[in-house]
Amino acid sequence: MGRILLVGRLAVRDLRRRRVEAVLLLLAIMAATTTLTLGLVLRDVANDPYQSTRAATDGPDVVAGAGLIPGGDRPAELSGLEELAGAPGVVDHSGPYPVTPAELQASGRTSDVQVVGRDAAPAPVDQPEVTQGAWVSDGGVVVESAFAHALDVRVGDPVTLGGRSFEVVGVAVTAAVAPYPETSCLVAVGCASGATPEELSGLPPGLLKNPGLVWLTQADARSLSPDPGSLSYVMNLKLADPAEAQAFAVANARENRGALRLESWVDIREEATESAADAQILLLIGAWLLGLLAVASVSVLVGGRMADQTRRVGLLKAVGGTPSLVAAVLLAEYVLVAVVAAAAGLAVGSLTAPLLAEAGAGLIGRAGTPPMTMSTVVSVTAVALGVAVVATFVPAVRAARSSTVGALAGSARPPRRTGWLIAISARLPVPLLLGLRVAARRPRRVVLSVVSIAVTVSGIYVALILDAFLAADPLAAGVDQAQAEWLRQVLLVVMVIMFSLAAVNAVFITWATVLDNRRSSALARALGATPGEVSAALAAAQVLPALVGAVLGVFPGGFALFHAVNAITGGDGDRATLPPLWQLLGVVSATVLVVAALTAVPARLGGRRPVSETLQAELA
């Protein structure tokens, strides 16, 4: 009891005593947990929307269309479709339903649509799930969710269809057709789905351009068509074995000599999940990079504090703390921070996820944002704890095992002495001389700071390529305009978080360096170095590694990361243009400038600490 109290007290007090560091640590882990939460929530959006929509709407295993050949023999095609309902393996069906092309105008915007005529009564196969409002009624139109989102129409809005007024009575999702703008073509005039404005301008006039999907009553749909002979039809089939859907579609399409269009649910799902899957990959890669950065931050912090902690550790051991108790005290601190960071990351992530995911969910035709799942909570907490434990474990064990006497003298991990660097630096101006020596004291910290900058710059490099690619040519990336916008938003979120974390890291490392160099800084000043020179030295010790990190982040870091992203997403990297040299030089110099600016404050504080106070403090 008393010992638990003690562990808790020591952990909490130490955190409180070094509030700035505790907050920075919290931010570092939180950035990783927030992104991870976003990534996992989006994964849920991306992973099961089709499945859940399919389950909720009695989704068809195969969708069959007829009347797709201009001037074809409608009655024969329709009877061919009806025969299909009796084909072996089919256990249920709905339709055939009439489909007609039309133009829809809503709040000043015009779009081509495919109008499907449905019964007001629920169908046994493909009964679209109404997410807002109600199902079709005479004079009332129901709009497919992704289309409604893209067009920004809501229940109650007046719309014009083929010149006639209707009211939007509902918004619904279906598993029978991929969501806007991937919508399958159900009409004879043909469609250009997911095309850019430039591409659209060159197309024949009758073609439906990026058509959306709306549902009317059968009577309303038929009345929109000038000629009943020009109607197309669609029918939804349920098979005894859904796994057979693709084989069924292929076999029957052949049998009907192409008069019927048959699409299996597997194909529809593929179209439906594409963009969300891309976003998920982006976020998960982002979360992964952030995880790395977080480990770097925490390692720097823990390492920096350990120098300070050695005396505490020695003392705890001198008064009888066992090695396991010492390790427990050290771990407890970071585990405490990690738990708070996990909770905060989950909270922030689940609050911001809807902003990203709702757009995504609408775009991929899913009803709303999926709720936070237990597996997300567990994964995020596990990662936060993992980061804390990984970063703390080695120093904690090392501290627990260290010699008590050595620790009391505060020399458990004495600074390194890199003779050649010291010799070289003797020839440099004072700030560089001191700066190089500061860096040489803690080679591992320099490595961490190089890694941290390199990881960030790699991320920025890839983001630049992807962003330019998405902005210039979304179709080549396999997404439409709205999805490209969304992906760019996702990219921006990841980059902002990543950048913040890298900034936190830079401040952190400087701060740890300042603390670590208190004594030598004070000594340098006692020996005649000016505060300005000492500050410049502390900053130089950060800026030099930043320069190296930025260069490594561009090559090979960003280069390799881009190809990794490409390999994972199956993208075609050749079509993306690598950033021009001036942009790369810009990234490198901006990085160095930002690091210099960020480290200026702590370095200045470190350079100005009163000398006597520091030297005095060292005694006690």
Added chain:
Amino acid sequence: MSDAADMSVLRARGLRKDYGKGEGLVRAVDGVDLDVRAGETVAVTGPSGCGKSTLLHLLGGLDRPSGGEVSLNGRRIDDIGERALARMRRTDVGFVFQAFHLMEELTAVENVELSALLAGRSPRAARRRAEELLEQVGLADRAGFLPSALSGGQRQRVAVARALSNEPSVVLADEPTGNLDSAATLDVLNLFENLHTSGQTLVVVTHDARIAATADRMLSMRDGVLVDETRLTGGTTGRLGALVGLED
């Protein structure tokens, strides 16, 4: 075994500690035999670098010897595990350091109760004991202060209170007054005098001869070896300050 040895709280035989090897070998402690009886105050003096701190660390189980034996209350401590050693330190030994070594983030009373909590006492019992001890060292009114708000002498008195927290068999002090001015030194000396009269076993390392003069026995050390032993009587007199010339 003689009677005297049986009564020993601390006992060292052929105690050795080497640092480095080859050319750079330093025999910091080189074959020390020592018995400290219950209730005795022993001072260890000698020039800087002669191995006093090292010896003290070996006696208190802070460090492991390169050779020889140390027993505390008749139990060998030179060959036991790290965990057992830690337990021994928390119950049987109290340390006082020249640099105080208080936890900066803990208040005076929390510093004092630290070892009691480590030893598994209930938080309430530990706090009561800590308050008593602070009262004893005359710092009851500073219980809630952080070390940074205490003077050097006050810090050292907190450290002494902490050393006494678990009623250790022996208190080991390494230059307890090394960082203090003469007024603060007097405070700490008075404290040690009280400990002495209450029968606390005490080993004090110092190179201040005036302080050494307050002990029952004074051991002189040179190059890792105990070279001289002086029996004193001054340590038992009540007017310690006068004896060492710190009072008017």
